[in-house]
Each structure stands twice: as structure tokens, then as C-alpha cells.
Amino acid sequence: MSLLQVRGLKVAYGGIQAVRGIDFDVAQGELVCLIGANGAGKSSTLKGLMGLIQPHGEVFFAGERLQKQPTHAIAARGMALVPEGRGIFGRLTVAENLAMGAYLRNDRAEIKADLARAFELFPRLAERSKQLAGTLSGGEQQMLAIARAMMGRPRLLLLDEPSMGLAPLMVQKIYATIAAIAHEGVTILLVEQNANLALQVSHRAYVMESGAITLSGPSHELARNPQVRAAYLGD
Amino acid sequence: MDIFAQQLVNGLVLGSIYALVALGYTMVYGILELINFAHGEVTMIGAMVALTVIGVLAGVAPDLPGVLVVLGGILVAIPACMLLAFGIEKIAYRPLRKAPRLAPLITAIGVSIILQNLAMLIWGRQYVSFPEILPTTKFEVFGAHISLLQIAIVVLALTIMACLWLLVERTRLGRAMRATAQSREVAELMGVNVDRVISATFIIGAAIAAIAGVMVSAYYGLAHYYMGFMLGLKAFSAAVLGGIGNIAGAMLGGLLLGVIEALGAGYIGDITGGFLGSHYQDVFAFFVLIGVLVFRPSGLLGERVANRA
Secondary structure (H helix, E strand, O other), X not given: OOOEEEEEEEEXXXXXXXXXXXXXXXXXXXXXXXXXXXXXXXXXXXXXXXXXXXXXXXXEEOOEEEOOOOHHHHHHOOEEEEOOOOOOXXXXXXXXXXXXXXXXXXXXXXXXXXXXXXXXXXXXXXXXXXXXXXXXXXXXXXXXXXXXXXXXXXXXXXXXXXXXXXXXXXXXXXXXXXXXXXHOOXXXXXXEOOHHHHHHHOOEEEEEEOOEEEEEEEHXXXXXXXXXXXXXXXX | OOHHHHHHHHHHHHHHHHHHHHHHHHHHHHHHOOOOOOHHHHHHHHHHHHHHHHHHHHHHOOOOOHHHHHHHHHHHHHHHXXXXXXXXXXXXXXXXXXXXXXXXXXXXXXXXXXXXXXHHHHHOXXXXXXXXXXXXXXXXXXXXXXXXXXXXXXXXHHHHHHHXXXXXXHOHHHHHHHHHHHOHXXXXXXXXXXXXXXXXXXXXXXXXXXXXXXXXXXXXXXXXXXXXXXXXXXXXXXXXXXXXXXXXXXXXXXXXXXXXXXXXXXXXXXXXXXXXXXXXXXHHHHHHHHHHHHHOOOOOOOOOHHHOO
């Protein structure tokens, strides 16, 4: 059975129906991406899953149905979102941001070990651990946001546009990290406008258009699909 | 007697009380961007509850040392105020969490009026006097008279501020409070139960306010259902002076405001050739408030509003 099963998910806010009843699955250990144009409803899907916007429809996570649960309870079940725009706490230090990622844990020794691993993965963060997170560059902030989410040892990591606003070199670094995290066995649902990148790194993909899923399949197949190539890969 | 030294001492004592009350304003503002105008009334309720307990204790056990009697009053006032603040937040503010900012602000003023009238119904319109049970020992330092009570107020206030600082900077709850102040949404994503953090913020502020209420009534020797109004306004001014939302700012603003007020009251007679007397003391807090709002709206230690995440 899939780790995440979504059936008939609808997300609306401010009178706009951003997601119009979509079905998708993410299996344990998979890296699945959700691609589509700006405004297709990708971010709204993630917000609905996390309960930041109250969704309609059925979401099963690790065999249990999530129903009208507050965001912090969904986080406690092991779903972590790295939000669009990174959402770091600018007036907390880098170390404090990482500690917030482990907010729900109380296994001190393990947290310490995870912190050491995060610093190994992102040496830049180790150098700046005492610095206010707001002073980091955009790329460093993205690294911090991912590292912080990993500090919670999530069962499912949701990434919202991790490449947004970053220089190409930094985007490569971030994607290498995402691939490394997936390789460790962490299940990831990736939302990305940059379809090229997302299809390279993921196992399977869903294409969203105006709040609905129009195509789905293994990423390498979708990358050869003429429709996808024309619409998202700039052919 | 040296007027300057004396007024400086008086100002520091008053200022440390303002600082304690200002902390409650600034912590709530930091998280909700709400000016909780009912906070002055919570302080008043703290004073009233404590005085009632003190009166009963002093009547039942006249041999008990005054300090213990007052301590008894404080120990009842603290949970009473915590419960009150918890209830206010839950009933009056939480339902308006997503409403335009003006709605909770007006509600806060409403809550403050309700509490005043409630206190008037319970304790009456007359002044409730603080029994003379505390030692009145005085010392003379640099030409100023300092009473034991004044020393106790300042020492206790500074201790409370230090504890609060440690709580906010060094504990898990404190970190969650600071994270919530920056982004409620992201704090929730980290698994923080934001409603609980907000409740905790109100409760901590109220506990401190209860102690401040006892201090102010012990210092002036009386309490009154209306005392929370002016005290609240001054503490609010102190919070704005220090930079509202900033905890160190509230401490600094409170102490500074107390000193400015005391020195102003001490010298206003001389400056105006006797035209205005020391009863114009209350004016200074509002001069300071207006001055800060005109020349440095972010306050002494406040960051620019644009910096908020």
C-alpha cells in the first residue's frame, strides 16, 4: 500500500477552486514530482495535504485517513513541508532553526547525531550555525529549510519549488542534495515549475493543469512525451 | 536630601513595575500584533485579588510576618490572573484570529471595560488600602532615602526579567514562541501547536502582571478598580518606547519611562516657576509616547516592521 494516497482532493481559497479533485499516490521510498505551469494548483495541493488550507476529499497517510487535522498534528504524523519561499525563521540562528525542525522529538542523542549529519551534508550551515538565518543567501536558506525539515525525520518530505529564485549553480547543488536524500530512502513529493530538473531527478511524475492532473507516468517516459516536451520542456 | 538622587531611585522603582507590565504588552504584540488593552486590567485584578487575600490572612493570622502575608496574596493572585488571561484569549481574541486587525483591538478595549466594571461590582468604588504590615526600614544612599520595599521591588522585578529572558532564549517553549512570532504558519509546519503557544504567552504575561499589581499597590499603599487604566497606558507607552514586540525593549522602556516620569515630576515645578506641580507626573509618559511615535516609531530597540518574516 502507498505511503500517501490522495483521492478526489479539492482545495479552494478566497473563492478560487485551485485544485479540482485530483487522485495520486506516492509509494514508500519513491520520489514523485508534480509539474505544471504557474497557477496550476501544485502549491495548493501541498498546502491542502498539510492542512494549511482545509481541503476536501480523502487523504490517506501511512494507512490512516487525515481528516480535518490541524497542521501541527499532520506534522507530528511525519509529513514535512519545505514551503515555497523557504519559510526560514530569519531572526533565529541557523542552529535554532534546525532545533525547530526537531521540535517534536525528545531523543537528545539522536537529534545531536542528525544535526551532525545535517552539518556534514551542508558544511555552509555548520560554518554559520550561530548566525541569524536571515543573513544567509537565498541558496543557503534553501539548504537550511531542507535540513530543518530533515531534522524532524519525516516519513514524507514535501518540497515546494526548491529551485525558485536561485542561481543555476545553486539549483544544481540543491537538486544533488534532493537526489541524495531520496537515495537514503526518504519518500519525497516534489513540486516544481522547472519540469526538466524535476523529471530528471524523480521516479514518477504527474502533470497538473488548471487544478487537474492531465498526465502521469514514469518520469523518463513523460520526458519523451511530445505534449510534455512542447508545453514544459520548451521544444 | 538630594532631589535628583531621590527621584532617580523613585523612578527606577516605578520603572521596574512599568517594565513588568510592559512585558505582557510586548510579548502578546510580538506574536499576535495585537495591543492587548485589557492587560492593565489584568494587573489591577491581580492587585485586588492579592489585597483581598492579604486582608483575610492578616485578619485570621495577625501574628504572621507581613512578608509571608503578602507572599500568600501573590501566590493566589498569580494563578487567578493566569486563568483570567487564558479565558480572555480563548473567549475574546481567538475567535477573531482571522478577522481584520481592528476587530480584536476593539474587543480588547471592550474586555478592559468589562473587567473594570466587574472589579467595581466586586470591590466597590472606594480605594482598597494595603495594610501596613511590611517593614518600613529606610536606608540613606547618596542623599536619597531608599526603603526596604523599594529594594525588594527592584530586585524581584530584575529577577523576573532575567527568568523571562532565560525562558524565551533558552527553552523549547521560548524558541517556539519566537518562531511563532515570526511565522505562525511555518511554526505549525514544525509541529508547534500555535494555539497553545499563544495561550502560554498570555498566561506568562498575566503571571508577571499579577506580581506587578501587588508591587504597585504595596508601593502606593492602595488599589482601586480604575488603577489598571493609567498603569496599562504607561506600560504600553514603555513598550512602544523600547520597541513594541521586543522583550529587552520593554524592560529598557519601562525603566526609562519610570525615571523620565520621576525626574519630570521632581523638576516640573522649578522649570515652570511653580506654574505646574508634580501632579502633572502622568503627562510625561504621553510626551514620551508622542515623541517616540513621531521621531522613532520602531522604538529604541525595535526592528523595522518590514523585517518581519
